[in-house]
Amino acid sequence: MSTTTYVTSAPVTVQQTNYLTGQETQTTYITTGRAPPPPPPDVSVNVVIVNPGGxxxxxxxxxxxxxxxxxxxxxxxxxxxxxxxxxxxxxxxxxxxxxxxxxxxxxxxxxxxxxxxxxxxxxxxxxxxxxxxxxxxxxxxxxxxxxxxxxxxxxxxxxxxxxxxxxxxxxxxxxxxxxxxxxxxxxxxxxxxxxxxxxxxxxxxxxxxxxxxxxxxxxxxxxxxxxxxxxxxxxESPIFYIRQNQEDKARASIRRLLDSWWTVERGNQAYEEAKLYVVEGTSxxxxxxxxxxxxxxxxxxxxxxxxxxxxxxxxxxxxxxxxxxxxxxxxxxxxxxxxxxxxxxxxxxxxxxxxxxxxxxxxxxxxxxxxxxxxxxxxxxxxxxxxxxxxxxxxxxxxxxxxxxxxxxxxxxxxxxxxxxxxxxxxxxxxxxxxxxxxxxxxxxxxxxxxxxxxxxxxxxxxxxxxxxxxxxxxxxxxxxxxxxxxxxxxxxxxxxxxxxx
CATH class of the missing domain: 1.20.1250.20 (MFS general substrate transporter like domains)
Structure with a gap:
């Protein structure tokens, strides 16, 4: 058996074993560089959703x-x-x-x-x-x-x-x-x-x-x-504006109603709910x-x-x-x-x-x-x-x-x-x-x-x-x-x- 040794400065994740003409050859890698960082620990994250209803x-x-x-x-x-x-x-x-x-x-x-x-x-x-x-x-x-x-x-x-x-x-x-x-x-x-x-x-x-x-x-x-x-x-009610086909005014009304709690996502949710109410009511x-x-x-x-x-x-x-x-x-x-x-x-x-x-x-x-x-x-x-x-x-x-x-x-x-x-x-x-x-x-x-x-x-x-x-x-x-x-x-x-x- 013959042994070949390589010295590297970076981590090697692969180890090979070769067999040539019936003679076993072993290859070994020795890493002299800095060890890789450990995996990050598991962290529990609590997500608090604030209800804008108040x-x-x-x-x-x-x-x-x-x-x-x-x-x-x-x-x-x-x-x-x-x-x-x-x-x-x-x-x-x-x-x-x-x-x-x-x-x-x-x-x-x-x-x-x-x-x-x-x-x-x-x-x-x-x-x-x-x-x-x-x-x-x-x-x-x-x-x-x-x-x-x-x-x-x-x-x-x-x-x-x-x-x-x-x-x-x-x-x-x-x-x-x-x-x-x-x-x-x-x-x-x-x-x-x-x-x-x-x-x-x-x-x-x-x-x-x-x-x-x-x-x-x-x-x-x-x-x-x-x-x-x-x-x-x-x-004014956003539902009133939606019935009048005035989407911009309806969205503006919702933004004023939500005041400082307004976000794009909350505004869209409120608008879609109001629009769905109007669609069902007028259909x-x-x-x-x-x-x-x-x-x-x-x-x-x-x-x-x-x-x-x-x-x-x-x-x-x-x-x-x-x-x-x-x-x-x-x-x-x-x-x-x-x-x-x-x-x-x-x-x-x-x-x-x-x-x-x-x-x-x-x-x-x-x-x-x-x-x-x-x-x-x-x-x-x-x-x-x-x-x-x-x-x-x-x-x-x-x-x-x-x-x-x-x-x-x-x-x-x-x-x-x-x-x-x-x-x-x-x-x-x-x-x-x-x-x-x-x-x-x-x-x-x-x-x-x-x-x-x-x-x-x-x-x-x-x-x-x-x-x-x-x-x-x-x-x-x-x-x-x-x-x-x-x-x-x-x-x-x-x-x-x-x-x-x-």
Whole structure:
């Protein structure tokens, strides 16, 4: 055997063994250079994906500011027509009470017909101007019945112009994890306005030297002016621009909504989701979408109309008359707590609607509302109890507690309305539902002729039973849409039943 040895300055990875004519020859390589570096160690890398939904939520909430302050004005006017005109400088006639609701219906019909073609900012601006004129009339002519009546009609038209566009807009500009909060600003604003009207109207003293209608107008001017100024902060929905074939504006809208969280990838994802929603919504005919909307419409018609029972003329008269019996005056502390708890319930729901979910929260509020109304009906069932300070204290406590749970219930309705219907028919069905809600208010006002124990009993037992039936139906039929896209939420609404509560 012969051996050949080579000395190299670089590593050699190949070793050869040759066999020549039966004689074994071995070749060996000796490396004198630097050894190769060791392989890199295994490193675990944790990738943290930051969800931009929180930032989207803040931007969408800022966009809804204009409408939110307008809804505060609406709460002031609505509460005034539902029994909280105790120190009124003009007569509280039947027309005075239902005038705002008729104006609302007119405005809602107009906005439902035009919202698909005009930017939302037009409705926000025009509605805020009408509310501002309404408030100015209250300040300048607080003792003139005809002027105040015209102002209430005008304010109703203004808020009707805002409501349908806002429900659609809030659903389109918010992310899947913030849509409930953004949409609930409608009912939160109404609750804030109701609380302000109830508290100052029940505590205002006539010797303070200022007409209570003028105070109403001052509040209206402040909130309307803020709403009008906030219109400049509003961002149009990218879905609206996509429907108008304006891709550049749609992408710019998405970039503004995402704000500092915007990246090319996130912007493209949001644009593609919005475009897919538009494509699916416009690829179907109106007749096909109407057929698909039958089940969602039935669900939302009853769900939203129950909101009318959360704040009504009999509830207001009940708290006023019961306070008078056991406190000796209607201008007592129960009215303050009545308004404050309504606001507190709405504020609490605003915070948890996208974490706990719409269905569980609304069912909890509805269950307690039904139980409390039936409890009030039980007290009024014995007609002599209306003269008892003890029993009227119990009625007052039940009515106060009911407002807290009413505030919890009502916020889910706004989110559900924005999610339930296909794109083409959405404004018309939302407009129809909110108009029916106002009709219920008008019917209750027209039929409530006297604050007697018999009427209270009939009203609370009938409404309480309706709410119990609705509770069972909603538990079976209503979907949970927390954390879903608009497309997915619409699919869930089209199911006949959906028992998932969380």
């Amino acid at each position: 930032r989207w939520s803040k931007t969408a909430t800022k966009t809804g500011t204009a409408a939110t302050f307008a809804f505060v004005c609406a709460g002031l006017d609505m509460a005034q027509g539902l029994g909280w005109n105790l120190n009124g400088n003009v007569a509280t006639t039947l027309e005075f009470q239902y005038s705002w609701f008729i104006g609302f219906i007119i405005g809602a019909v107009v906005s439902a017909l035009a919202v698909s073609f005009l930017p939302k900012m037009i409705f926000y601006g025009l509605g805020s101007i009408m509310n501002l004129i309404d408030a100015i009339i209250f300040v300048s002519a607080p003792y003139e019945y005809e002027s105040i009546l015209a102002a209430r009609y005008l304010g109703g038209v203004g808020i009707g112009l805002i409501t349908v566009p806002f429900i659609i807009h809030s659903a389109e500009i918010s992310g899947s994890n913030s849509r409930g909060t953004c949409a609930a600003l409608e009912q939160y604003g109404l609750s804030l306005g109701i609380a302000i009207q109830v508290i100052y109207d029940s505590q205002w003293a006539g010797d303070l030297g200022m007409a209570v209608n003028r105070v109403h107008g001052i509040f209206g001017i402040v909130f309307s002016a803020i709403a009008l100024g906030s219109v400049t902060m509003a961002i 179907q005919g109106v007749g096909e979408q109407v057929a698909e909307s039958v089940m969602p419409f039935i669900k939302m018609l009853f769900f939203r109309c129950f909101v009318a029972f959360a704040m009504s003329l009999p509830l207001s008269y009940s708290i006023e008359s019961s306070s008078y019996v056991y406190e000796g005056t209607a201008y007592a502390w129960p009215s303050i707590v009545f308004g404050a708890l309504r606001l507190l319930g709405s504020l609490l729901t605003l915070v948890i609607l996208d974490t706990v979910g719409r269905k569980f929260v609304s069912l909890l509020g509805l269950m307690c509302m039904a139980g409390l109304m039936l409890g009030m009906a039980g007290v009024y069932g014995d007609y002599v109890n209306i003269l008892s300070p003890y029993y009227m204290r119990q009625v007052s406590n039940l009515g106060i507690a009911l407002q807290f749970f009413a505030g919890i219930y009502v916020c889910s309705s706004s989110a559900y309305l924005g999610e339930a219907f296909p794109l083409r028919v959405k404004p018309f069905l939302i407009g129809l539902i909110v108009c029916v809600e106002q009709v219920i208010h008008i019917v209750v006002i027209a039929t409530f002729t006297s604050a007697t124990s018999e009427y209270f009993y009939n009203y609370f037992v009938i409404v309480g039973i309706i709410l119990v039936v609705g509770l069972v139906a909603f538990a079976i039929l209503m979907p949970e849409t927390r954390g879903t896209t608009l497309r997915k939420a619409g699919e869930r609404f089209r199911r006949v039943h959906d028992v998932m509560a969380y």
